[in-house]
Amino acid sequence: MYRYIGNKTKLLPHIMSRINEMIGQGGTVADVMAGTGSVALELKKQGYSVVASDVMTYTYHHLVTNLQLGGFPAFAGVKIKGETCDSETPYKSILEYLNALKPKESFFFREFSPEGKPLNGSPSRKYFTSENAAKIDAIRECINDWIKTESITAKEESLLKHTLIMAVNEVANISGTYGYFLSSFKNNAKNAIKLEPVELYRENSEGHRVMHGFAENLAGLITADLCYIDPPYMKRQYAANYHILETIARGDFPDAAGKSGLRDWWDQHSKLCTKTRGLQSFEKIMTDMHCDRFLISYSEDGLFSLEQLEECFRKIGNVDVMEIDYNRFRSNDSKLPPKLKEYLISVER
Ligand SMILES: C[S@@+](CC[C@H](N)C(=O)[O-])C[C@H]1O[C@@H](n2cnc3c(N)ncnc32)[C@H](O)[C@@H]1O
Incomplete structure (x- = not known):
């Protein structure tokens, strides 16, 4: 497995079943902070059309490979x-x-x-x-x-x-x-x-879109049935x-x-890693995107409290929160508690 802060490989069953509950088996899903592409690839596997993006260039290459290649090219x-x-x-x-x-x-x-x-x-x-x-x-x-x-x-x-x-x-x-x-x-x-x-996952390789840039800037260009947002949780910048x-x-x-x-x-530099600008970024992405349903991943020990997020998201639509117990990654001498709550927050306009 790709070691990447916030990689969602282990949470895929929860994320996919929530997406399925919200929009059913088909349709277009945007994954605008796609990282390693683990969620985007699973969406492809489950038959959705995917619009995926991230601000990092390496992510762009992972996404093109995982989403758009239905076979190895001829070189x-x-x-x-x-x-x-x-x-x-x-x-x-x-x-x-x-x-x-x-x-x-x-x-x-x-x-x-x-x-x-x-x-x-x-x-x-x-x-x-x-x-x-x-x-x-x-x-x-x-x-x-x-x-x-x-x-x-x-x-x-x-x-x-x-x-x-x-x-x-x-x-x-x-x-x-x-x-x-x-x-x-x-x-x-x-x-x-x-x-x-x-x-490569060869099936369902047509029609996916891969973009590169800040979600705040791309949101207005995206139309989707649901948008999954997996932001940074901490101040640590991916770049x-x-x-x-x-x-x-x-x-x-x-x-x-x-x-x-x-x-x-x-x-x-991501504004989502800052206390001062993060919530504005969420609001801009959700306001600008042509989409009525959002699913946001977040963590109990993230930069924003659940209350702050709920207050922000209520400006967009109805909010519902699912909590998942998660085993925290810990070094041997860590004093942090072993369990951590991961949130899946859905917002419907
Ligand atoms: C938690 S990771 C996503 C992990 C991904 N779901 C996976 O399974 O690998 C957060 C991602 O958000 C990206 N990011 C941070 N701020 C962003 C922004 N404003 N717009 C787009 N991408 C952003 C980071 O580059 C990083 O890849």
Whole structure:
């Protein structure tokens, strides 16, 4: 499972049965803070039409792959050793080619590996072993070349970036998020990075829409029977905690600041992580969207109390709250209680 703050894989049965109660088996559902795409993919599997979006670029590539690919693309524009990639399984051939690339000591090696010398003079960082960082550089730059020479389509780009991010997650030397790296390499980080073919859900792959941006700005462009909103619960900004995945998704070479090597993320700062602007954001999304039913996930220990949320949502329509007992993620020495209430709040205009 993708380790992502707020990933809803474990809550899918509750979310899906609530959506089913609210709009029945079919129709269009928007998932406007879609993250890893776990809810969007389940909606696809259960036969809904999905409009999915998120402010992070890596999410865009996950969503295109999970929602819009009904089979592996042909990679017809890629030439490997002068030959068109025309085998029976082009995606696998492409991954074999990328896996076999000569490592390149470039941006990831310099900024994120122990043998690198960060440009800002910080001590070397340990997000990846030097070997893995140089492999990531080689793969990233090859994908960039294919984009520049128009050898791959936009969907092929998304599939390759999705595949690379899944492989990077397996060998990242972090404890949960990319906010900082561990001081010594943990076992899985020592494994050699390897791109593995991802699984696709092939049925019901037509007609889904994937968008990229702030939900506050996209809401007015979306028409749906129901909108699922899974906001950040805390002050922790996703853009800061997943900056390395963002850099892979964008394929760029940003300034890596401070000791952690954080890219500038202000353009993806979420108002929902702030006490002062969060409720206004909810209200704007729900007012602007062409949709009469909303389902919002939230947690007992989130930034806003249930009372504050209910008061805000009552301006939109009737509010109903379902409570789910949830096992909190805890480190061994955590003093936090083991159980936590997760809310599913429905709002009907
Ligand atoms: C709790 S996570 C969603 C998790 C997702 N349901 C899953 O299962 O992976 C919240 C997501 O909201 C996104 N986000 C935060 N503020 C946003 C905003 N204003 N507009 C769009 N996306 C936003 C974050 O990038 C993050 O991916």
